[in-house]
Amino acid sequence: MASNDTTASGxxxxxxxxxxxxxxDTLDAMDVEVLAVERDGDLVERWSKRLPVVQADATDPRALEQMGAEEFSAAVVGxxxxxxxxxxxxxxxxxxxxQEIWAKAISTEHARILRRIGAHHIVFPESDAGARVAHSVGGRMLDYIEIDEGFTIVKMRPPLETHNFSLAELKLRDKYGVQVIGVMSPGGEFEYGSKSTVLHADDLLVVGGDGDLVERFAQRP
Structure with a gap:
C-alpha cells in the first residue's frame, strides 16, 4: 500500500x-484541480472539451497507477x-x-460493503436530494444539510417572533437550542451572527444545531 503524501492535492x-x-463539473468551476476517469468512449468525448478526462478502466489497478492516482488527495467513486x-x-x-474516498451507493447493503473495504464517506445521491427537498417544501427552510448525525445546518427565513430583535435579546440557544451562524440581508453580503446582529423579516439565516431542534425552530410561525 502506498503511503499518504501530505503534498497530494486535487x-x-x-x-x-x-x-x-x-x-x-462543479469542482472544476470552483477551480479545484480535478481529473475525471471514464471507460465509456462516448462519455469521454462528450466531457473532454469541458474537463480533464482520462479514458481508462479504474477496476484495473494498473490503470490507476499509470494515471498517477496516488498524487490526488481525494477520490470520488461515482x-x-x-x-x-x-x-x-x-x-x-x-x-x-x-487519503479520502467518497463512494456512491445505491443501497444500504452496497454502502455496508463499501465501508467495510475502506471507503471513508458514503453518498446516496437520490435519497440525500430527496431528504433536502422534503425538509424545504412548504416551510421556512430553503436548504438543509445534515453535516453529521445530530448536527444540521439550514438556510431559512426568520420566524415572526425574531423580527427586529438582536441575537442577544433573542437568546435562541437558551430558548430553542439553535445557533444563528450567519445572516444575509437582501442585496447584502453574508455576515457572521453576533450578539448585536438584528434580524429582519427579509433576511436569510444560516442556523445550526441538533437536527430535531433546528426543524422545530424552522416550523415556528
Missing part, C-alpha cells in the same frame, strides 16, 4: 454518469449501478493509500 472523479459528471465495479474501484483506491 480530486479524482471515477465515473461520468449524472452524479460524477455534475460533481466533476460508479453505482455496477456493484462489482464500484467495490473493485474503491478497493484499488484503498490499496494505493488514497
Amino acid at each position: 480530486v479524482l472523479v471515477v465515473g461520468l454518469g449524472r452524479f460524477g459528471s455534475a460533481l466533476a 460508479v453505482g449501478t455496477s456493484l462489482e465495479a464500484s467495490v473493485l474501484i474503491t478497493g484499488n483506491l484503498v490499496d494505493i493509500g488514497m
Whole structure:
C-alpha cells in the first residue's frame, strides 16, 4: 500500500454518469484541480472539451497507477449501478493509500460493503436530494444539510417572533437550542451572527444545531 503524501492535492472523479459528471463539473468551476476517469468512449468525448478526462478502466489497478492516482488527495467513486465495479474501484483506491474516498451507493447493503473495504464517506445521491427537498417544501427552510448525525445546518427565513430583535435579546440557544451562524440581508453580503446582529423579516439565516431542534425552530410561525 502506498503511503499518504501530505503534498497530494486535487480530486479524482471515477465515473461520468449524472452524479460524477455534475460533481466533476462543479469542482472544476470552483477551480479545484480535478481529473475525471471514464471507460465509456462516448462519455469521454462528450466531457473532454469541458474537463480533464482520462479514458481508462479504474477496476484495473494498473490503470490507476499509470494515471498517477496516488498524487490526488481525494477520490470520488461515482460508479453505482455496477456493484462489482464500484467495490473493485474503491478497493484499488484503498490499496494505493488514497487519503479520502467518497463512494456512491445505491443501497444500504452496497454502502455496508463499501465501508467495510475502506471507503471513508458514503453518498446516496437520490435519497440525500430527496431528504433536502422534503425538509424545504412548504416551510421556512430553503436548504438543509445534515453535516453529521445530530448536527444540521439550514438556510431559512426568520420566524415572526425574531423580527427586529438582536441575537442577544433573542437568546435562541437558551430558548430553542439553535445557533444563528450567519445572516444575509437582501442585496447584502453574508455576515457572521453576533450578539448585536438584528434580524429582519427579509433576511436569510444560516442556523445550526441538533437536527430535531433546528426543524422545530424552522416550523415556528
